[in-house]
Every structure is written in structure tokens, then in C-alpha cells.
Amino acid sequence: MTKVKAAVCHAFGQDLRIEEITLRPPDLAEVEVRLEAVAICHSDISYMDGAWGGDLPAVYGHEAAGRITAVGAGVTGYRVGQKVLVTLIKSCGTCGPCAGGAPVYCDGTPAAEGAITLADGSTALKAMNCGAFAEAVVVHQSQLAPLPDDMPSDVASLLACGVITGIGAVVNTGRVRPGQNVVVIGAGGVGLNTIQGARIAGAARIIAMDMSEDKLEDACAFGATDALLATGDKPWEAVARITGGRMADAVFVTVGAIPAYDQALRLLGKGGMAYAVGMPHSGAKAEYEPVIIAAVGQGMKGSKMGDTVLARDIPWMVDMYGQGRLKLDELISGRWRLDQINEAIADTKTGHARRNVIVLS
Numbered sequence: 514m515t516k517v518k519a520a521v522c523h524a525f526g527q528d529l530r531i532e533e534i535t536l537r538p539p540d541l542a543e544v545e546v547r548l549e550a551v552a553i554c555h556s557d558i559s560y561m562d563g564a565w566g567g568d569l570p571a572v573y574g575h576e577a578a579g580r581i582t583a584v585g586a587g588v589t590g591y592r593v594g595q596k597v598l599v600t601l602i603k604s605c606g607t608c609g610p611c612a613g614g615a616p617v618y619c620d621g622t623p624a625a626e627g628a629i630t631l632a633d634g635s636t637a638l639k640a641m642n643c644g645a646f647a648e649a650v651v652v653h654q655s656q657l658a659p660l661p662d663d664m665p666s667d668v669a670s671l672l673a674c675g676v677i678t679g680i681g682a683v684v685n686t687g688r689v690r691p692g693q694n695v696v697v698i699g700a701g702g703v704g705l706n707t708i709q710g711a712r713i714a715g716a717a718r719i720i721a722m723d724m725s726e727d728k729l730e731d732a733c734a735f736g737a738t739d740a741l742l743a744t745g746d747k748p749w750e751a752v753a754r755i756t757g758g759r760m761a762d763a764v765f766v767t768v769g770a771i772p773a774y775d776q777a778l779r780l781l782g783k784g785g786m787a788y789a790v791g792m793p794h795s796g797a798k799a800e801y802e803p804v805i806i807a808a809v810g811q812g813m814k815g816s817k818m819g820d821t822v823l824a825r826d827i828p829w830m831v832d833m834y835g836q837g838r839l840k841l842d843e844l845i846s847g848r849w850r851l852d853q854i855n856e857a858i859a860d861t862k863t864g865h866a867r868r869n870v871i872v873l874s
Contacts, residue, residue: 514538515545515582519629519647520854521637523570525563528855529646534572534637535630536651539585543653546599549666549874551645552576553854553861554674555701556792559769560640561858564794571638572629574645575601576673578666579873588654596666598658598827599650600673601641602818606655617818622653646854648873658827664834667848667870668841672830674818675868676841679706679767681819681826682790683714687763691715696752696761696780698743699768699791700728702844702868705735707765707790709840712736713833718756722748722773731867735840743772749779760785765816767791774799778811787813844868 515536520529539545557573559565577599581591591597604611608621628651629637629644637644644650660669679702683689695711697704700723711719712735720739721732729740739755741748752760760782766773768791777787778801806812819826833839846866849857857869 515649517648518851519572519644520574520851521570521572521631522561525561525569529561529858531852531854533632534647536649537628537630539583539588539651541585542587542655543585543651544581544588544591544657545583545649545651546577546579546597546657547582547649547874548577548579548599548645548647550578550670550870550872552670552673552675552868552870553857555769555861556641556674557646558858558861559792559794566795567640568638570631570635571640572644572646573640574647575641575643576670576675577643577645577650578660578669578673579649582649591654591657591659596660596662596664598660598669598673598823599643599645599652600656600658600823601643602656602821602823603642603653604655614822615820616655616822617820622655646851646871648851655823658823661831664831667845667872668834670870671841671844671868672827675702675844676706676830677821677826678790678816678819679703679708680710680713680830681821682707682765682767682788682816683710683763685820685826686814686816687765687786687788689714689716689763692717693762694718694720694756694759694782696720696722696764697732697737698722698764698766698773698777699770700725700732700737701768701864703790704767705731705844705867707767708732708735708737713838720752720755720761725864727865734843748776752780756782762786763788765790769793769797771797771799778806778813781811784810786811789813789815845870848872
């Protein structure tokens with residue numbers, strides 16, 4: 514048994530409490546990872562605020578990096594002391610989605626039970642298969658990806674969710690081709706990486722839309738060719754001017770705001786596709802006029818975690834970072850200690866942070 518400190522959520526919408534928890538030893542195909550950094554994602558905040566339900570108490574956090582400290586039976590390809598990325602993508606490798614190359618939609622791996630025990634003997638939910646707002650985690654080996662020893666853990670942790678979600682939405686889900694026009698609604702952490710993905714894919718026009726002028730400046734620094742304030746009237750007319758009437762081949766909605774979803778299809782050209790990346794609260798609904806979708810061959814598709822395949826996509830992104838072609842250091846807005854996590858969450862909620870990272874060692 515391993516005792517570590519963790520930030521535990523006992524009530525939705527309330528501050529997390531730093532407590533000592535106990536992790537059971539790794540079971541079949543599991544590893545224990547001593548974490549060095551964990552980033553704060555808006556998905557964690559949505560869960561902590563009760564937007565998507567879930568059981569409590571819980572330990573959230575799912576963008577992490579660290580070193581393996583123990584391995585269970587049946588673990589292959591990993592060793593104690595190895596530096597790894599820890600993600601929420603847990604896959605069995607044999608079900609239909611996994612066999613079809615879509616492990617983010619795995620339906621064959623049951624959730625692990627009893628990994629986290631609180632000081633009073635009760636158990637806590639290992640949220641999103643990770644529970645990474647803690648000094649260590651026990652996770653399934655499928656949730657890992659190897660990292661270079663010399664890659665800073667605070668930077669590497671960003672690859673676990675925000676980066677792969679944004680870039681993957683473009684290159685994996687959207688399969689954007691050179692010369693196409695792209696609109697990215699939302700220039701937060703995921704949006705900036707979606708913009709990076711469009712730049713890497715060779716998009717002709719990358720139009721960023723956001724409510725904040727500061728965020729639009731960030732968007733241009735990450736590769737946007739044009740910036741539009743979402744507060745303006747009829748943004749589709751601005752998109753038409755920028756694209757010479759072609760409109761967008763792909764629109765990526767990277768925020769959970771319903772008005773963004775309501776506008777997305779109006780920005781598309783004939784045959785264009787909108788991609789749902791940002792996740793609204795449960796029960797929220799958008800409205801569309803189906804006859805237009807049918808008449809001009811448009812559509813909408815979801816993108817979960819950028820349809821990432823860890824073994825394929827993480828080595829590529831690590832290499833891109835090493836070449837200076839993928840911005841990661843620039844994504845970090847602030848570094849915080851574990852005992853400052855509530856302040857870091859509050860700062861994230863202001864909407865100004867790209868990514869706040871909890872540094873654990």
C-alpha cells in the first residue's frame with residue numbers, strides 16, 4: 514500500500530481538500546506512477562462543479578506525467594523508473610472500437626475498483642480512470658505513453674488531454690487537408706491546440722473566434738491567420754469576406770457554449786463539417802435547421818480526445834515538440850503546488866489561463 518497526498522472533492526462546487534489517501538498495489542496489467550506534474554483541465558472543473566454528475570468523494574485530474582514506481586503482473590513494455598505520460602484513455606485492445614483503431618471509444622475494459630482509500634477507511638472514486646490530483650496514481654498500462662527522460666514533466670503533462678484533443682480533432686477526426694479553410698471557435702487551451710493542428714495540417718485560412726481580444730492575440734501566436742470577436746454581429750459574413758465566399762471546410766467548436774454550437778453550421782461552405790470538441794453541460798441543447806444541412810451536404814461529428822491512438826500520436830507529437838514545430842512551453846500560464854490547487858482552479862475559471870499545472874516534484 515502506498516500513502517500519498519491528494520486533493521479530494523467531497524461536495525460539488527466546493528474547494529478540494531488536501532488529504533492523505535492510500536493506493537492499493539497495482540493489479541493485473543496496472544502500474545503505479547509517482548507523478549511529477551498534473552495539469553488542470555476544464556473537464557475536471559465541470560465534473561467538480563457537478564455539471565456531468567458522478568459519485569463523490571472523488572479524486573479528479575487526468576493530465577499527468579511522472580515515473581513508474583511499481584508494476585503489476587502482466588505488464589509489458591514498461592519498467593520501474595521509466596518516465597511516462599498518464600492519460601484517461603483506457604482500452605482493452607480487443608473490443609470492436611479498439612480493433613477498429615478507435616481506443617478512445619473502448620467498451621471492453623471495466624473500471625478498476627477500490628484503488629483509492631481515504632483516511633477513514635472509505636473509498637473515493639478514481640475519476641476519469643486517473644485520480645491524478647495526487648502525488649501518485651495506479652492506472653492500467655493502456656493509459657500510458659513513454660516519454661523522453663529529458664522532457665520536462667510540466668510540459669509533457671499537457672499531451673495527456675488538451676493537446677491531443679485539439680490537434681487530434683483536426684488531423685484524426687477532421688482530416689483537414691492542405692488548402693482548406695478552418696474556423697476554430699474558442700481560443701482557450703484546447704482551441705489553441707486545434708489552431709496548432711490546423712497549422713500543422715496546412716490549412717489555408719485558420720480563423721479564430723473568441724469573446725476575448727487577448728485570447729485572439731494568443732490564437733495568432735499559435736498559428737491563426739485571422740481573428741474574429743465572437744461578440745460581433747453576423748460572424749458568417751466576416752468568414753465569407755476572409756475566404757472569398759468559400760466559407761469554412763471545417764469548423765471546430767472547442768468550447769461548451771451553446772451559442773457557439775448554434776452558429777457553427779452557418780460558418781460552413783457546401784459540404785463542410787462542424788466538429789463538436791468542447792462539451793456543454795448535460796441537458797444543454799442547440800438548434801439547427803435540418804433542411805439546410807440536407808440541401809448543402811453539411812454535417813456535424815463529435816471528436817472525443819481527438820480520436821487519439823497513444824502509441825501512434827504521442828511519439829509524433831513529442832518529436833514535433835523537439836523540432837520546435839509544436840508549442841507546449843507557451844501553453845503553460847502558471848505553475849502551482851498541490852496545496853495551491855484551489856487557487857489554481859479559481860485562476861483557470863477566470864478564462865484567462867491557457868493551462869495551469871500543478872508541479873509535484
